[in-house]
Amino acid sequence: MQENSHLPRSAEAQSGTRRPGGRTARTRTAVLDATLAELAEFGYGGASLDRIAQRSNVAVSTIYRRWGTLEALIREVADQLTTEFTMPDTGDLEQDLRYVAGAIVRLRDSPAHRGWLDCMVSTAVRDPAARRTLTVAIDDRAERASVAVLRAIDRSEVPADTDPIQVIRWLAAPLYQRIYITGEPVDLDLAGRCAAVAAHAARAGLLSGFSTGNG
Amino acid sequence: MQENSHLPRSAEAQSGTRRPGGRTARTRTAVLDATLAELAEFGYGGASLDRIAQRSNVAVSTIYRRWGTLEALIREVADQLTTEFTMPDTGDLEQDLRYVAGAIVRLRDSPAHRGWLDCMVSTAVRDPAARRTLTVAIDDRAERASVAVLRAIDRSEVPADTDPIQVIRWLAAPLYQRIYITGEPVDLDLAGRCAAVAAHAARAGLLSGFSTGNG
Numbered sequence: 326m327q328e329n330s331h332l333p334r335s336a337e338a339q340s341g342t343r344r345p346g347g348r349t350a351r352t353r354t355a356v357l358d359a360t361l362a363e364l365a366e367f368g369y370g371g372a373s374l375d376r377i378a379q380r381s382n383v384a385v386s387t388i389y390r391r392w393g394t395l396e397a398l399i400r401e402v403a404d405q406l407t408t409e410f411t412m413p414d415t416g417d418l419e420q421d422l423r424y425v426a427g428a429i430v431r432l433r434d435s436p437a438h439r440g441w442l443d444c445m446v447s448t449a450v451r452d453p454a455a456r457r458t459l460t461v462a463i464d465d466r467a468e469r470a471s472v473a474v475l476r477a478i479d480r481s482e483v484p485a486d487t488d489p490i491q492v493i494r495w496l497a498a499p500l501y502q503r504i505y506i507t508g509e510p511v512d513l514d515l516a517g518r519c520a521a522v523a524a525h526a527a528r529a530g531l532l533s534g535f536s537t538g539n540g
Numbered sequence: 541m542q543e544n545s546h547l548p549r550s551a552e553a554q555s556g557t558r559r560p561g562g563r564t565a566r567t568r569t570a571v572l573d574a575t576l577a578e579l580a581e582f583g584y585g586g587a588s589l590d591r592i593a594q595r596s597n598v599a600v601s602t603i604y605r606r607w608g609t610l611e612a613l614i615r616e617v618a619d620q621l622t623t624e625f626t627m628p629d630t631g632d633l634e635q636d637l638r639y640v641a642g643a644i645v646r647l648r649d650s651p652a653h654r655g656w657l658d659c660m661v662s663t664a665v666r667d668p669a670a671r672r673t674l675t676v677a678i679d680d681r682a683e684r685a686s687v688a689v690l691r692a693i694d695r696s697e698v699p700a701d702t703d704p705i706q707v708i709r710w711l712a713a714p715l716y717q718r719i720y721i722t723g724e725p726v727d728l729d730l731a732g733r734c735a736a737v738a739a740h741a742a743r744a745g746l747l748s749g750f751s752t753g754n755g
Contacts, residue, residue: 450658495737502713502717505720522747526740
């Protein structure tokens, strides 16, 4: 199971610190992989813990004991989106943002993630629980990526009151629009455009001074 | 029915030219209103022509004769998004774009449109027919709005190779992101931000020279 895992190595390594290479880590990987596959096939509303147990060859009682609910399991899958994402430091805002936008394109190109992300977005419009899980995953990623903007503030490349999260959102928005609204493909060229526009807007002070929690 | 209609006056007027204030126009308005309500309640996959007939008090045979299929009916509802949208000419790109972004916020604030747009977006992820209808409606609106960019090119406010459709897309993307991905409210302040960033990027030449049909 491990050699075909869709989960990032960093996540396996993380579990591994608790019990290196042990059964716990293997079980976790198998169950989370099975959850991804289940969501992609049956959707958020149709996913079943029993089938996830079958897919992963892990006893359903083990899954209940460890995760409690299907929703907790789905949240842990969503957390992978964050742990697999690490920001480089190129010393230039546009270059850093190009990496962030590129990570969205790469995530989209991953068959394992594509299925469950589609499922989460289509469900989120009508289901508040799916919306919450999706929003937390996106916010966590944006939070990680926003360090690029904080560094640009430190370098005085952008105004001190630039809103780091808003820069990441403006960066990602044209990609999400194509992925989820128009259904068009996204590529690294487009990621570069996104980075150029967001960096330019931030430098010009257009993404500064948002009131908290709004916009 | 007409006084509570969710359809724009211009659309009624348009039908009216064929038979002013007549039965045809009233039937059309009633059926399209009923379709909006049906989509909002049952979704794209669950909508039924029979129930639309009941809701509108129009014989189902009349609906079949005039529209042929449920999909044609839904397409005509989507067309309303375009016909109700007319561009002012303020002589300034950012001001014109502010109007376009404001129209998206107003559309979102309209309870009648909100329901069916949610339904289209959530279905589009999995259903190619819903995706097509949604994409055509969005493209038509973008096409209409892009006249603001063509005028800015004429005034030499932006480079001659600025891509009008891409400017409108970049303008709209942060709004769609909040509406459909994060589920946050949108307001006219945010619309103003969107206009400022898109106008600025266009003036700086960052939305120029796209290869056709891509990005």
